[in-house]
Amino acid sequence: MLKIIFLADMESFYASVEIVHNPSLQGKPVVVCGDPKRRHGIILAASKKAKAFGVKTGMPAWECKSLCPEAVFVRPHMQRYIDVSIKITKIFEQFTDRVVPYSIDEQFLDMTGCEKLFGTNPRGMAMKLNQQVLQETGIRCRVGIGENPLQAKMACDRFAKANPEGIFQLSHDNYTCYTWPLPIRDLFGVGSRMEHNLQRIGIKKIGDLARMPKGILKRRWGINGEILWLNSQGIDYSNIYAKSTEVQKGVGHSMTLPRDYGQKREIEVVLLELTEEVCRRARALNKMGKVVSLYCRGTSFNQPTGFSRQKKLPEPTAVTMDVYAIVHKLFDTYWDRRPVRKLGVSLSGLFDDSYMQLSLFEDREKKTSLSHAVDNIRTRYGVTSLFRASSLTSGGQLFEWATEIGGHKK
Ligand SMILES: [Mg+2]
Incomplete structure (x- = not known):
């Protein structure tokens, strides 16, 4: 069966959130600046x-x-953006149970099989989605529709963002006719260096690349060349849903790093920050988890390097350092020493924290109430009011989250 994939993107996300927060900014040229x-x-x-x-x-x-x-210059409020992003995910989850956040303002939705439920075609569903997001958050959403995530992403970035309705649909039938005339830099996966390389051998349009024999590209650029060729055909074998269905059952947080991290010390700092955020969220839901998962992706989006592993705990917990001990161990065991682009931590197998196995060897209740006290301070005064000293080291992303870029590339 053909899939129906949406990529929903929020227009000028941080700026839109600021305008909703402070309506006097409405209609003004607002910029969010670190x-x-x-x-x-x-x-x-x-x-x-x-x-x-x-x-x-x-x-x-x-x-x-x-x-x-x-x-009008506005300083960023990362926590505000994270909160709105989570709210938007919740709206999307009313449409489908298969929602995969891709960045803070972009999320994939697998809408396959939902037409009967909504009594309309994919475009109709996208219109309903946009309407509901606008109504509940005041932010404009654009939807790219495709038969796989690549088509949805291309439909959104190249077409939906530019048309007044904010919706565009690509399929295997029309992909060629819409995308092949576009300049090569518009192809998903082509960065500025690759654009230069491709232009040097006479590839100016997406169609030029599509008409090349795949073998030549593969010989020249290996797996990347092959993936770009597949992208030019609208073919996408990636399976982003499989990884995330697990995460849905628990509390997870992931982030794309602002640059590639190759040093273990730097990666560890981000892992601790992610663990802290996941545990904080679990505690806010009054949950503890029994399964710790670590997801680590290499530096290329398409290339399947990295790993996803999990480990079961003897007893459920939401205490940051207990979870971090496992995260750290998983990372140590499975990391292939290659640079890392994206990291994710999740806690699943959730239990209500009213259930707490009393342990003879440690004062679990005390640790849990200490965690809650820290959470309260942060809720009131912001995530940077109380933080781990490691966040001040070079790898730390906490301050970037709190004040700067979040899931976005610079
Ligand atoms: Mg956006």
Whole structure:
């Protein structure tokens, strides 16, 4: 059976969240910009109005000011964005139980078999989805529809974002006619270096690549060349749902790193931060988990390097350092020493924390109530009010989350 995959993307996500939070910003060129002292003031998001002046994500603040002197600068509030992102996931889960967050403002939905439920075709379902997100969050959502995640992503980025309705559908039938005339840089997976390489051998459009014999690309660029060729045909063998159905049953958190991490010490810091976040969320739900999973992806999106492993605990817990001990052990055992691009930690096999096996050897109740006290302080004063010293080291992402880029690439 053909699948129906949606990629739902939030328009100018951080800027939109800020405008909803402070309606006096409505209609103004709003830019969300990090601390100038820490990252030279890079634009993290720009409202539609600001984009009309040519302001782009990733641009330095000074350039933004010269393009658009009346831009309103807002400091980022990462926790706010995470909260809205989770709220949006919950809305999507009313449409399908197969929702896979891809970044903080993009999520895949597997809508296969849902037409009867909604009594309409994929476009109709996408319209309902957009309407509901707008109603409940005030943020505009765009949906790319495809028969696999690649087609959905291409449909969203290349077409849905540019049309007023915010919906576009690609399929095996129309993929060629819509995407082949596009410049090669528009193909998913082609970065600026690859664009340059491809142009050097005369490949200017996606169709040029599609018409090349796959073998030549494979010989030249190995598995990456082959995957790009498949992308140009609209073929995608990746299986992103399988990994996530497990995560759905528990509490999970993952992040794409702002750069590739090759050093163990740096990776460990992020693992601890992720574990802390997962445990905090489990505790907020009054849950403890018995199964700890670690997901680690290598530096190429398409290339299946990395691993996903889990380990069962003798007793359920939501105490950060108990869970981290397992995460650390899994990482130590399975990491292949190659640079890492994305990490995820989850806690599943959940129990209500009213159930607590009393242990003779450690004061579990005390540890759990200490964790809750820390959570309360953070809820009230922000995630950076109380943190582990390791977050200040070079790998730490906590401050980036809290104030800067979150799941986005710089
Ligand atoms: Mg977006």
